[in-house]
Amino acid sequence: MSVVVVGAGISGVTCAAELAARGLGVTVLERSHGPGGRLAVHRHRGRPADIGAAYLTVDDPEFDRQVRDWERRGLLREWTDTLAVFDGTTRGDDSTGPMRWAAPDGLRSLVADLVHGARLDIRTGTEVRAVGPGPVVDGEPCDAVVLALPDPQAARLLDPAGPAGAAVTGRAWNPVLALTLGFAARDRPDLRCAFVNDHPVLSLVADDGDRRGDGAPVLVAHSTGDVARARDADPAAAVPEMTAAVRELLGIGAEPEWTHVHRWRYAAPAAPHDRPFHLGDDGIGICGDAWGRPRVQTAWRSGLDLGRALAERLGA
Numbered sequence: 599m600s601v602v603v604v605g606a607g608i609s610g611v612t613c614a615a616e617l618a619a620r621g622l623g624v625t626v627l628e629r630s631h632g633p634g635g636r637l638a639v640h641r642h643r644g645r646p647a648d649i650g651a652a653y654l655t656v657d658d659p660e661f662d663r664q665v666r667d668w669e670r671r672g673l674l675r676e677w678t679d680t681l682a683v684f685d686g687t688t689r690g691d692d693s694t695g696p697m698r699w700a701a702p703d704g705l706r707s708l709v710a711d712l713v714h715g716a717r718l719d720i721r722t723g724t725e726v727r728a729v730g731p732g733p734v735v736d737g738e739p740c741d742a743v744v745l746a747l748p749d750p751q752a753a754r755l756l757d758p759a760g761p762a763g764a765a766v767t768g769r770a771w772n773p774v775l776a777l778t779l780g781f782a783a784r785d786r787p788d789l790r791c792a793f794v795n796d797h798p799v800l801s802l803v804a805d806d807g808d809r810r811g812d813g814a815p816v817l818v819a820h821s822t823g824d825v826a827r828a829r830d831a832d833p834a835a836a837v838p839e840m841t842a843a844v845r846e847l848l849g850i851g852a853e854p855e856w857t858h859v860h861r862w863r864y865a866a867p868a869a870p871h872d873r874p875f876h877l878g879d880d881g882i883g884i885c886g887d888a889w890g891r892p893r894v895q896t897a898w899r900s901g902l903d904l905g906r907a908l909a910e911r912l913g914a
């Protein structure tokens with residue numbers, strides 16, 4: 599039995615690892631240069647900064663076991679349960695909630711660990727263009743295919759009239775620009791991460807040096823959806839307004855020494871699906887963070903659950 603998994607984000611890699619553990623032959627096809635997807639890092643002079651997910655939270659007992667294993671092996675650590683909250687540019691009371699977990703080497707290292715642990719056959723730099731009945735992936739037949747992608751990216755590969763295409767076509771996703779700012783020295787109020795509400799430019803600012811634990815003077819700011827939409831064609835044009843907004847918000851006098859902006863056209867689904875994954879009679883499955891409350895844990899859970907259901911379907 600051979601299964602093709604399209605997308606090496608945490609959902610695809612978790613699904614592939616489960617299928618491999620059940621003895622199925624699995625190939626993971628990933629269009630970018632490495633696994634991770636939205637658990638992405640930007641490296642500046644070798645130091646990674648998290649430019650996708652800011653952190654992860656855990657309330658699923660099975661995911662908790664995975665998280666504790668990463669913690670035991672030094673890949674993940676408790677970061678903070680308290681976030682600053684800004685209403686516009688005014689700082690209000692801090693908000694205490696669930697523990698936010700961060701990775702010393704960046705969250706992408708968790709996906710790399712899953713790939714390594716399951717010895718997955720992953721082909722990077724491979725963009726899939728069409729998935730059809732059979733199933734067939736870019737003209738090659740297989741026993742089943744898993745699309746572990748944001749809905750609009752999955753929809754592009756599928757016939758909208760088929761069951762898989764119908765599940766993902768026409769679903770709205772929201773964009774974000776992630777701006778990384780490197781300063782000469784740490785010079786900011788004492789906060790680890792801030793939710794920024796009702797601000798025209800920013801939605802979140804994280805202290806990446808605190809998050810990663812090396813104290814580097816690096817911040818990562820997330821834009822509002824409106825700014826990301828307005829700057830979709832030219833994300834670099836958002837750098838001056840985002841930089842000015844971060845400096846004003848945190849009262850930072852110095853200009854950053856360097857900046858980097860990343861466009862997430864599909865950062866998060868506008869509305870989640872009401873089931874944990876899709877698996878049609880045609881052998882086409884779909885998983886990811888849209889299949890539940892959008893976050894890392896959901897992507898992991900969706901990939902695992904689809905892997906289990908598919909393995910059972912294939913008699914493994």
Ligand SMILES: Cc1cc2nc3c(=O)[nH]c(=O)nc-3n(C[C@H](O)[C@H](O)[C@H](O)COP(=O)(O)OP(=O)(O)OC[C@H]3O[C@@H](n4cnc5c(N)ncnc54)[C@H](O)[C@@H]3O)c2cc1C
Nearest residue numbers: 605607608609629635636651652653726886887893894897
């Ligand atoms: C800015 C931002 C902030 C976030 N903050 C948080 C947070 O604080 N906490 C939290 O829990 N979650 C957060 N998230 C969400 C979290 O990152 C996602 O839930 C999770 O990473 C999704 O994983 P996935 O595997 O479902 O999808 P993805 O990570 O998007 O993986 C899809 C993969 O498919 C690949 N691909 C796409 N098209 C093709 C193709 N045609 N052929 C081959 N490969 C293809 C992509 O390159 C990608 O690697 C955030 C996301 C963003 C963008």
